[in-house]
Amino acid sequence: MNKKEKKKKNNRRNREIRLFTALFLCLFAVLFTYLAHYVTANREALFNHSYNSRQRVLAQENIRGSIYASSGEVLAYTVIGQDQEQKREYPYAELFAHVVGYSDKGKTGIEALENYTLSNADLSEKKKLDNELAGVRNPANNVYTTLDVKLQETASDALGAFRGAIVVTEIKTGRILAMVSKPDFDPNQIAAIWEDVREDTQEAPLLNRATQGLYPPGSTFKIVTALSYLRQNPDTWQEYEYQCTGAYQNGKNRIECYHGTVHGRVDFTDSFAKSCNSSFANMGMQIDREIFAETLRDLLFHQPLPLSIAYSQTDVSLSRDSTDGEVMQIAIGQGKTQITPIQLNLITAAIANDGLLMTPILVDRVENAEGRTLQEKESTPYRRLLSQKEASVLRGLMEAVVREGTGRKLNGLSYTAAGKTGSAQFNQVREDSHAWFTGYAPAEDPQIAVTVLVEQVGSGGDYAVPLAKRVFDTWFS
Amino acid sequence: MPIRWDITKKGYPDLNVLIAAYSKYFITLFLWLFLGCAFVSLRYVSVRKQRRVALVQSLFLFLSQLAVGWTIGIRTGRLSYLILYAFVSVLTLAVLVFTVLIYPGANLVLLNAMCMLVHAGMIVLTRINPDRAVRQLVIAAISFFLAMFVPFVMGKFPMLRRYGGIYAACGIGALALVLVLGRLTNGSRLSFTISSITFQPSELVKITYVFFLASLLGAEPGFFKILSAGALAALHVLILVFSKDLGSALIYYVVAVMMITIASHRLRYALAGAVLGGFASVAAYALFPHVQVRVQAFLDPWSVVDSQGYQITQSLFALSRGGWFGLGIGKGTPGDIPFVETDFIFSALTEEMGLLFGIGIVLTGVVIFLILMRLACGIRDGFYKNLTVGFGVSVVVQLFLTVGGGTKFIPLTGVTLPLVSYGGSSVLATVLMLYVVQGIYQLRYNEERKLEQKRKKEEKQQA
Numbered sequence: 001m002n003k004k005e006k007k008k009k010n011n012r013r014n015r016e017i018r019l020f021t022a023l024f025l026c027l028f029a030v031l032f033t034y035l036a037h038y039v040t041a042n043r044e045a046l047f048n049h050s051y052n053s054r055q056r057v058l059a060q061e062n063i064r065g066s067i068y069a070s071s072g073e074v075l076a077y078t079v080i081g082q083d084q085e086q087k088r089e090y091p092y093a094e095l096f097a098h099v100v101g102y103s104d105k106g107k108t109g110i111e112a113l114e115n116y117t118l119s120n121a122d123l124s125e126k127k128k129l130d131n132e133l134a135g136v137r138n139p140a141n142n143v144y145t146t147l148d149v150k151l152q153e154t155a156s157d158a159l160g161a162f163r164g165a166i167v168v169t170e171i172k173t174g175r176i177l178a179m180v181s182k183p184d185f186d187p188n189q190i191a192a193i194w195e196d197v198r199e200d201t202q203e204a205p206l207l208n209r210a211t212q213g214l215y216p217p218g219s220t221f222k223i224v225t226a227l228s229y230l231r232q233n234p235d236t237w238q239e240y241e242y243q244c245t246g247a248y249q250n251g252k253n254r255i256e257c258y259h260g261t262v263h264g265r266v267d268f269t270d271s272f273a274k275s276c277n278s279s280f281a282n283m284g285m286q287i288d289r290e291i292f293a294e295t296l297r298d299l300l301f302h303q304p305l306p307l308s309i310a311y312s313q314t315d316v317s318l319s320r321d322s323t324d325g326e327v328m329q330i331a332i333g334q335g336k337t338q339i340t341p342i343q344l345n346l347i348t349a350a351i352a353n354d355g356l357l358m359t360p361i362l363v364d365r366v367e368n369a370e371g372r373t374l375q376e377k378e379s380t381p382y383r384r385l386l387s388q389k390e391a392s393v394l395r396g397l398m399e400a401v402v403r404e405g406t407g408r409k410l411n412g413l414s415y416t417a418a419g420k421t422g423s424a425q426f427n428q429v430r431e432d433s434h435a436w437f438t439g440y441a442p443a444e445d446p447q448i449a450v451t452v453l454v455e456q457v458g459s460g461g462d463y464a465v466p467l468a469k470r471v472f473d474t475w476f477s
Numbered sequence: 478m479p480i481r482w483d484i485t486k487k488g489y490p491d492l493n494v495l496i497a498a499y500s501k502y503f504i505t506l507f508l509w510l511f512l513g514c515a516f517v518s519l520r521y522v523s524v525r526k527q528r529r530v531a532l533v534q535s536l537f538l539f540l541s542q543l544a545v546g547w548t549i550g551i552r553t554g555r556l557s558y559l560i561l562y563a564f565v566s567v568l569t570l571a572v573l574v575f576t577v578l579i580y581p582g583a584n585l586v587l588l589n590a591m592c593m594l595v596h597a598g599m600i601v602l603t604r605i606n607p608d609r610a611v612r613q614l615v616i617a618a619i620s621f622f623l624a625m626f627v628p629f630v631m632g633k634f635p636m637l638r639r640y641g642g643i644y645a646a647c648g649i650g651a652l653a654l655v656l657v658l659g660r661l662t663n664g665s666r667l668s669f670t671i672s673s674i675t676f677q678p679s680e681l682v683k684i685t686y687v688f689f690l691a692s693l694l695g696a697e698p699g700f701f702k703i704l705s706a707g708a709l710a711a712l713h714v715l716i717l718v719f720s721k722d723l724g725s726a727l728i729y730y731v732v733a734v735m736m737i738t739i740a741s742h743r744l745r746y747a748l749a750g751a752v753l754g755g756f757a758s759v760a761a762y763a764l765f766p767h768v769q770v771r772v773q774a775f776l777d778p779w780s781v782v783d784s785q786g787y788q789i790t791q792s793l794f795a796l797s798r799g800g801w802f803g804l805g806i807g808k809g810t811p812g813d814i815p816f817v818e819t820d821f822i823f824s825a826l827t828e829e830m831g832l833l834f835g836i837g838i839v840l841t842g843v844v845i846f847l848i849l850m851r852l853a854c855g856i857r858d859g860f861y862k863n864l865t866v867g868f869g870v871s872v873v874v875q876l877f878l879t880v881g882g883g884t885k886f887i888p889l890t891g892v893t894l895p896l897v898s899y900g901g902s903s904v905l906a907t908v909l910m911l912y913v914v915q916g917i918y919q920l921r922y923n924e925e926r927k928l929e930q931k932r933k934k935e936e937k938q939q940a
Contacts (some may be wrong), residue, residue, distance in 0.1 A: 016738050016739045016855075019848075024843070024846065025843070028840075031884070034886055036832060038793075038884070039796050042793075051794070052798075053794075054798050125499060128498070129498045161560075
C-alpha cells in the first residue's frame with residue numbers, strides 16, 4: 001500500500017473527527033464575527049447606557065469636549081474649578097438650550113447625541129502619556145455643529161416671548177442651521193432650576209418643540225392633500241374647479257373656511273394659495289384613500305425620521321375604514337392629525353430639492369483636542385419623498401401662496417420666497433389657533449427651508465409669516 | 478491609576494514610561510505570534526519535528542509574561558505584584574523544562590498553550606483580586622506537580638483501560654454524593670467543603686467519565702456496548718441535571734454523543750443525539766424556572782437590566798469598553814461584573830487587554846482542541862483515541878459555552894473558561910486531562926523508539 005492510499009484510508013477512518021472539528025471551527029468563527037460586530041456596532045449605545053460605569057470613569061479622566069457653531073463660536077465648554085470639579089458652561093445661555101442641550105441631570109440634544117465623542121479623548125498614546133505624567137486630564141474630542149449663531153439669534157428674537165418653534169435647514173445639504181424652541185431655559189442653571197422646569201407641565205420648557213412638539217398642522221397639511229390629489233389626477237388636476245360658498249357640507253359633516261370667508265370660484269392653484277378649506281374638503285372626498293394613505297407614508301407620517309436627536313413620531317390615522325367626516329378633517333389638517341415642526345420642514349426641503357430629502361445633519365465634524373479631524377459627516381440623500389414633477393407642481397402652488405395668497409407678506413422682497421401658511425385650530429374656540437408657516441427661498445434656486453410655529457396667536461399669514469421673513473432677511477443679508 | 482515608579486526624575490522617554498503606554502500592543506502581538514507558531518506546528522505530525530517551532534513559541538510566551546509582569550509592576554508600583562508575576566514565569570519554566578526532560582515525547586506546543594491560558598488568567602486575577610491570584614498560582618503549581626506523575630502511571634499500568642465499570646461507578650457515586658450532601662451555591666448543588674477546601678466534583682468526575690466511556694466503547698463498539706455506555710452516561714447527565722448544574726450536564730452530554738459517534742463511525746448517533754438534545758432542552762425550559770430566567774436574560778437582558786440581566790449587560794459593557802487593544806492593565810472596571818473571576822473572566826480580559834487578545838486566548842483554547850483532534854486521528858488504539866477525543870471535545874465545548882454565554886451569543890450556562898478562570902477543581906481537572914494526553918504522546922514516543930531500535934538491530938544483523 002503506498003503512502004497516498006494509506007492517507008486516504010486514514011481520512012475515511014477519521015471522517016467523524018474531521019467533521020466535528022470543522023463544526024467547532026465554524027461555531028467559533030461565527031462567534032468571533034458576532035462578537036466583533038456586536039461590540040463595534042453597539043459601542044456608543046453601550047457606552048451611553050446609564051448602567052455602564054465607563055461614563056463616570058471617563059468624566060474623571062478627561063475634560064469633556066467643547067461644542068462649536070459652524071463659524072467657530074463656542075456653544076458649550078467645560079471649565080475645571082479649583083476643587084477639580086468640572087463645570088459645563090454655555091456662553092449663549094438660553095439661545096441653544098434645546099438643540100445643544102445640557103449634560104447635567106441627564107443629557108439632551110447634542111450633549112446626548114455626541115456624548116461618546118465628547119467623553120472620549122482620541123489622542124496619541126504619547127500625548128496621553130505626557131498628560132498622565134504631568135498629572136493633567138486629557139482634553140476630549142470637540143464637536144463642530146452645523147448651527148448658525150446669527151440665524152439662531154434671529155429666530156429666537158423673532159419668536160420673542162411667544163411659545164413655539166422655528167427650524168431652518170439648508171436644502172441641498174440637509175444641514176440644520178437653526179432650531180429654536182420657546183419657552184426656553186438657561187442650561188447653565190439646570191441643576192438649580194431642575195425641579196421647577198421639570199414640573200412645569202403648563203409651559204414645558206424642557207420640551208424641544210421643534211422635534212418633539214406635536215401640533216395639528218392646519219392648512220400646511222394641504223401640501224399633503226394637494227400631492228395626493230395630484231397623484232390621483234396627474235393629467236387632469238389643472239381642470240379642477242370648485243365653487244366656494246364659505247363652507248362644505250357632506251351629510252352631517254360640515255367644513256368651514258377660515259373666518260367663514262367665501263372664496264367663490266377657485267381652481268387648484270387658487271384653492272391652495274387662498275387656503276380654501278371647503279375646496280380641500282371637497283378634494284379630500286374625491287381622493288382614493290389608498291393613495292392618500294400611501295402619500296402619508298411617503299412623506300414619513302407615522303414613520304421613523306432620519307433624525308439622531310430625540311423626536312416624536314407623527315401620527316395620522318387614515319385607512320379604508322375612516323369615515324367621511326374624518327377624511328374631511330384630515331384633508332384640511334384638522335381633527336386628530338398631528339405633526340412636528342421638524343417633519344414639516346423636512347417635507348418642505350424635499351419639495352424644494354426636487355423631491356429628494358437629504359439626511360438632516362446637526363454635526364458637521366468631530367476633531368480631537370489637537371485639531372485632527374476624526375469624523376466628517378457627509379451630506380447624503382436620505383430618500384425620495386415625491387417625484388421631480390410632483391415637486392415642481394407643488395413649488396408652483398407654494399409660489400402662488402406668496403404671490404397672491406395668504407403669504408403675501410413675503411412678496412416684493414429682494415428674494416422670492418415660497419411656502420404655505422396654516423392656522424391650526426386646536427379647540428372649539430375659533431379665535432384660538434396656532435400660526436404656521438413653512439417655506440423656502442429663493443424660489444428659483446432654493447437655499448434654505450424655514451418652518452415657523454407660534455402657539456395660540458392667530459392666523460399663520462399674520463403671525464408666522466413675518467417671523468419667517470426675518471429669518472430669510474438675515475440669511476440673504 | 479497613576480504611574481507610581483518615580484519616572485519623572487528619570488526623564489522622558491524612560492523605558493518604564495514607554496512600557497506603561499505601549500505594552501498592550503506588544504502583549505497582543507506576542508500572543509498572535511504565539512498563535513502563528515501553534516498553527517505552523519499543526520502542520521507537523523511528529524512531535525520531534527515541531528520542537529523548533531515550539532521553542533520559538535515558548536519564547537513568545539515568556540516575552541508576553543515579561544511584558545505583563547513589568548506593566549503590572551509599573552502600574553501598581555508594588556514589588557509584591559512583580560514577584561507574584563515572576564513566580565508565574567518560574568512556574569511556566571519549571572513546567573516546560575521538567576515535562577520535556579522527564580517525558581521527551583511530550584508535546585511542547587500543547588504545554589505552551591496550557592501555560593498561556595494560565596498566564597492569561599493570572600493577568601486578570603492579579604488585577605481583580607491578588608489574594609485569589611496567589612491561590613490560583615498555588616493551585617496551578619500543585620496541579621502541574623500532580624500531573625507530572627500521570628504519564629508515568631499510564632506507562633506503568635496499561636491495565637487501566639479495563640476498569641470502565643469502576644470509573645462509571647466512581648463518577649456516578651461522586652456526583653450523587655454531591656447531590657445529597659452538597660451545599661447550595663447559586664441555586665445549583667455543585668460543591669462540598671472539606672476543611673475549608675471546596676471541591677466541585679463535576680469538574681474532576683469529567684476525567685473518570687471520559688475514561689469510562691473510552692474504556693467501555695473501545696474500538697468499533699457493537700450496539701449493546703453503545704447502549705450500556707449510553708445508559709451509564711445518561712445517568713451521569715441526569716444527576717447533573719438534578720443538581721441543576723446544567724452547564725456541566727450539557728458538556729457531559731455532548732462529550733458522550735461525540736465519543737460514541739467517533740468510536741462507532743456512525744453519524745446517525747450524532748443525529749439522534751442532536752434530536753434528543755433538542756427535546757431535552759425544550760423539556761428543561763418547560764420544567765426549570767431557572768432555565769427560563771436564563772433564556773429570558775439572553776433574549777432581552779435590557780428589559781431586566783436591574784435583575785436577571787445585570788450580569789450579562791455588565792459583561793457586554795466590559796466587552797465594548799476595550800476596543801481592539803483594550804484599555805490597558807488596571808484601567809478598566811472589570812469588578813462591575815458579578816462572578817467575574819469564574820464565569821466572566823473572558824469579558825474582564827477583553828476589557829483591559831482588548832478584543833484581539835481575548836479572541837487570541839480563545840483561539841489558544843481552540844488550538845488545544847485541534848492538537849488533540851490531530852493526535853486522535855493518528856491513534857489506532859481505540860481506548861487512547863477515545864480518551865483524546867473525549868478530552869478535546871470536553872475542553873472545546875466548555876470554551877464555547879463560557880465565551881458564547883458571556884457575549885450573549887448563547888444563553889448563559891455558568892461554566893468556567895478552562896485554565897483561565899479562577900477555581901481549583903477546574904484547573905486541576907483540565908491539567909490532569911491534558912497530561913493524560915501527554916501520556917499518550919509519551920507512549921507513542923516509546924513505541925516509535927522501540928521500533929527504531931528493532932530496525933537498527935535488524936540492519937546491524939543484515940550488515
